[in-house]
Amino acid sequence: MINQDRLRLMTKMAAYEAGEGQKNMAIASYFRSDYMGFQIIKSVICATIAYAILFGLFIYYDLENFMQDIYKMDLMSFGRSVLLYYVIFVTGYSIICYIVYSIRYYKAKTSLKKYYNRLKQLSAMYDLEKKKG
Amino acid sequence: MSSLLELREKLRDIYSKGEVYLTPLFKFILALVSLLAINGNIGYMDRISGNIIIPLIVALMCSFMPMNFIVLFGAVFTCLNAYAISMECGIVALAVFLLMFILYFRFSARDTIVVALLPLMFMLKIPYIIPIAVGLLCTPLSVVSVACGTVAYYMVLFFKENAQTIIDLDTEEAVGKFRFVIDGLIGNQEMLVVLIAFSVIVVIVYVIRRLSIEHAWTIAICVGGVVGTTILLIGDLSFDTHISLLALILGMIVSLLLAVVLQFFAFNVDYSRTEYVQFEDDEYYYYVKAVPKNSVPQAKVKVRKIH
Numbered sequence: 001m002i003n004q005d006r007l008r009l010m011t012k013m014a015a016y017e018a019g020e021g022q023k024n025m026a027i028a029s030y031f032r033s034d035y036m037g038f039q040i041i042k043s044v045i046c047a048t049i050a051y052a053i054l055f056g057l058f059i060y061y062d063l064e065n066f067m068q069d070i071y072k073m074d075l076m077s078f079g080r081s082v083l084l085y086y087v088i089f090v091t092g093y094s095i096i097c098y099i100v101y102s103i104r105y106y107k108a109k110t111s112l113k114k115y116y117n118r119l120k121q122l123s124a125m126y127d128l129e130k131k132k133g
Numbered sequence: 134m135s136s137l138l139e140l141r142e143k144l145r146d147i148y149s150k151g152e153v154y155l156t157p158l159f160k161f162i163l164a165l166v167s168l169l170a171i172n173g174n175i176g177y178m179d180r181i182s183g184n185i186i187i188p189l190i191v192a193l194m195c196s197f198m199p200m201n202f203i204v205l206f207g208a209v210f211t212c213l214n215a216y217a218i219s220m221e222c223g224i225v226a227l228a229v230f231l232l233m234f235i236l237y238f239r240f241s242a243r244d245t246i247v248v249a250l251l252p253l254m255f256m257l258k259i260p261y262i263i264p265i266a267v268g269l270l271c272t273p274l275s276v277v278s279v280a281c282g283t284v285a286y287y288m289v290l291f292f293k294e295n296a297q298t299i300i301d302l303d304t305e306e307a308v309g310k311f312r313f314v315i316d317g318l319i320g321n322q323e324m325l326v327v328l329i330a331f332s333v334i335v336v337i338v339y340v341i342r343r344l345s346i347e348h349a350w351t352i353a354i355c356v357g358g359v360v361g362t363t364i365l366l367i368g369d370l371s372f373d374t375h376i377s378l379l380a381l382i383l384g385m386i387v388s389l390l391l392a393v394v395l396q397f398f399a400f401n402v403d404y405s406r407t408e409y410v411q412f413e414d415d416e417y418y419y420y421v422k423a424v425p426k427n428s429v430p431q432a433k434v435k436v437r438k439i440h
Contacts, residue, residue: 002417011421014410046235053228061315063308093236100240100274 006125013118021115027108035105036098043097047090055082141398149424161196164203167249168192170256171210174293178217181210201238201245208234211289218296221311225318229288233281244271244278251282252289258380260286261388264331265357266395268338269350276335280328287324291317323376326368334361350400354392358385 017025027035059066148155168188176182188210195203208230216223238245247263254260263282267275292299295317302310318324334357341353362385369376408423 007419007421010412010414010419011408011410011423014412014421015408015423018408018410042239046239050232050235053231057225057228057315060308061312097240 003125003129006122009118009122009125013115013122016115020111024108024111024115027105028112032105036101039101040094040098043094044090047093048086050093051086051089137397144398157196160198160200160203161192163246163249164195164206165189165192166253167203167207168210170253171207171214171289174289175211175214175218175296177296178214181213199242201242204238204245204248207249208285211285215292218292219299219302219310221307221314222292222299224311225314226288226292229284229318233285237277237281241274241278244275247275247278248282248285251279252286255286258384259388259391260327260331261334261358261361261385262391262395264334264361265338265354265388265392268335268353268357269342269392269395270399271335271339273336273339276332279331279335283324283328283331284318287321287327288318291321322368322372323374326365326372326374326376330361330364330368333364334358350396351393354389354396358389358392361385 030038165188168191169185172182172188181187191206191210195206208226212223212226212230215226233248244267247267251260251263254263264279267279291314295313299310299313302313337360338353338357341356342350346352362381365376365381366378368374369378409421410423411418411420413419
């Protein structure tokens, strides 16, 4: 005999598992520190690539002047300013990513909490049926 | 009004039952129109723009892939056609799209479709519908995707208007060509004014529609339209961008009407689709098809006391 309440609950849970739940479980399978660390590392790599592209465009834009001035300029000072801008760029981007991924982790955890509550309800239904039967 | 509500329920019913076929069809049409528009404007690479077969094949592929592949292939077509104009254009186009994908779309993939829709709306002279729709349906963070779509459109427009000039420039003047392209993009004051206007529209529409007041969405649409028009007019006066006043006003009016239609279909309507799930327990295997119920508006009961 099919228990319709249990069927409804299991259907909702299966639909969640097949859709949004997959993504949320993947996120929540990490500890918060591990997840955030991994995402920040990816963000730093992406920011570095983006900075390299922007720097390349900047140098190519002013290539003639740069090639003329390269022997006259203070390379250490130029290198320091390039590094400073890089640090500012990567730090700013990482902070934005940190905020975004923190919110994403929190939402995934909250959503999974509801799913686990349904799992408990389902377990309670099975226990009740066992006691009756 | 009730016939419109019935029509909406019928359309919602058709969508929830036929979503498996309708979504690929929509993706195919969007991909094909986007690729043909790119080829029509800057189709300098004959291999991909000379005939319709390649766009058709790519559009067919896109219909079975995630929505973001439409933007990816649009970017590829733009870069290839820009490369056919000159290597410098190809480099700039590639750099712009790479920056967009690396910095933003890697963690907000849902909004990527705006980059494909916005240039199409620009071509239809009703681009204002996109920031209003984004403000109604998305979050303020989606301002970035609207900005990316605007930049993509103005980049393609620049290539289209200046292709012959770039081609005629001396081949040895690579740096000169590069500077011409970069200056043309960064120094485009019309693009800057439109960027500012669209960003403000998205934020204003989002803030107002979230308020707990009656007709919040309608007020948000109207205020967004008025503020957007004002910013564009002020920008035109300040920077002398030669924005056509008639096109602006007509385009804004049509965009506002479309936004009202969007509000009718999107406000407080659940577009859940039919779900197919399977699971098992100790006794049975379950193969479940969950069809969302259409919500039937409850009749409002008025009680009038007669003494």
